[in-house]
Amino acid sequence: MPGRLADKIALITGGGSGIGRACALRFAAEGANVGVADLDLAGASETARGVDAAGRKSLAMRVDTTDESASDAMVARCVEALGGVADPTAAFWASAPATTVKMLPQTIVAPTDPNAAVTELSVKAAHDGQAFAFLIEWKDPTESERIVVDQFGDQVAVELPMLYRDNVIPSPMMGNPGARVSIFQWRAAFQHDVDHGDPTVRDLYPNALVDVYPDSAGGPRSRDRGNAATRLGGYQMLVRGDVLRGKFRNGLDKPMPFAPGEPTDVSFTMQAAFHTFQAGHRIMVQVQSTWFPMVDLNPGVFMHIYDAKASDFRSTTQRVYHSAARPSSVEVNAIRRPSGDQTGQNRSPSPAVVCVSSEPSGAIW
Numbered sequence: 001m002p003g004r005l006a007d008k009i010a011l012i013t014g015g016g017s018g019i020g021r022a023c024a025l026r027f028a029a030e031g032a033n034v035g036v037a038d039l040d041l042a043g044a045s046e047t048a049r050g051v052d053a054a055g056r057k058s059l060a061m062r063v064d065t066t067d068e069s070a071s072d073a074m075v076a077r078c079v080e081a082l083g084g085v086a087d088p089t090a091a092f093w094a095s096a097p098a099t100t101v102k103m104l105p106q107t108i109v110a111p112t113d114p115n116a117a118v119t120e121l122s123v124k125a126a127h128d129g130q131a132f133a134f135l136i137e138w139k140d141p142t143e144s145e146r147i148v149v150d151q152f153g154d155q156v157a158v159e160l161p162m163l164y165r166d167n168v169i170p171s172p173m174m175g176n177p178g179a180r181v182s183i184f185q186w187r188a189a190f191q192h193d194v195d196h197g198d199p200t201v202r203d204l205y206p207n208a209l210v211d212v213y214p215d216s217a218g219g220p221r222s223r224d225r226g227n228a229a230t231r232l233g234g235y236q237m238l239v240r241g242d243v244l245r246g247k248f249r250n251g252l253d254k255p256m257p258f259a260p261g262e263p264t265d266v267s268f269t270m271q272a273a274f275h276t277f278q279a280g281h282r283i284m285v286q287v288q289s290t291w292f293p294m295v296d297l298n299p300g301v302f303m304h305i306y307d308a309k310a311s312d313f314r315s316t317t318q319r320v321y322h323s324a325a326r327p328s329s330v331e332v333n334a335i336r337r338p339s340g341d342q343t344g345q346n347r348s349p350s351p352a353v354v355c356v357s358s359e360p361s362g363a364i365w
Contacts (some may be wrong), residue, residue, distance in 0.1 A: 006031035006091045009082045015064050016043025025050050033057040035078035057082050085126045085133035093135050094125040111306050145188040154188035242270040257302035263321050289318050
């Protein structure tokens with residue numbers, strides 16, 4: 001009777017016409033998803049459309065079954081494309097037992113959220129003798145399919161131990177000696193890219209105005225980097241960039257606000273970078289109150305930044321002092337080339353202090 005082959009996979013060779021096509025359509029009528037293989041791809045595609053019309057999944061392939069490697073690949077393609085345990089819509093999931101997994105709030109590392117939107121998961125598992133799959137479901141009224149700095153999105157991960165021993169419960173924790181694990185992760189943002197293509201700059205930064213140069217314009221975005229006529233005039237190359245929250249200027253355990261209008265010393269060491277400044281180049285130093293979207297947006301008030309709501313954000317004025325009384329500077333180490341080096345123009349200068357501005361006041365930065 002109809003439905004006897006529900007969610008099974010049938011692979012029909014020579015399915016592009018005649019008896020092969022009739023078999024493919026009969027299997028589809030009985031509920032199977034059907035792979036149709038034939039030397040005639042047009043005929044196989046026509047049969048596949050008949051399978052689709054019956055409400056089942058199909059896959060049309062041009063395959064020479066006298067080629068053993070091609071036959072093996074044909075089987076693998078069918079299993080991958082037509083479901084089995086990898087099909088989340090397959091009917092067998094309805095009868096698979098579900099386990100409820102309680103969720104703990106994320107309070108270990110930033111971003112933290114003690115009030116998780118999802119408190120439990122429904123987990124089902126199945127296998128077909130060769131592979132196993134998990135069906136994980138949760139209730140969430142919101143759709144979060146974009147990566148936003150310091151915000152949670154829709155994603156789930158499954159961790160499996162790589163070493164099993166009889167009568168020993170595997171360690172569920174990462175980092176345990178001798179207990180390696182594999183982690184499989186799904187993210188709605190990545191799934192969105194798979195379904196709709198890579199995001200554009202406008203998708204990632206909807207509040208930014210971006211001027212995208214054509215490839216023919218020359219400069220660092222040009223594909224023709226070997227062209228001597230390529231111009232790099234005014235190009236700014238980032239050598240090193242680091243972030244220090246101003247409230248932690250006296251230590252991570254001593255957050256302190258800035259006093260508005262009161263100059264405050266801020267000193268910190270950036271990570272090392274080896275770089276040669278060529279003759280005629282200038283050094284630019286930037287001090288910013290925020291580096292969004294590279295890091296989180298600065299609310300401009302003294303508070304736990306991850307708890308900031310839209311109403312908490314304030315406009316601030318940043319002042320950098322540079323005078324004899326309040327000097328600001330950047331100290332750099334310079335390495336001389338060996339005395340026998342004759343490269344001339346690439347010789348590094350003597351150790352120096354480059355005077356720039358680096359003391360903010362009036363707000364957290």
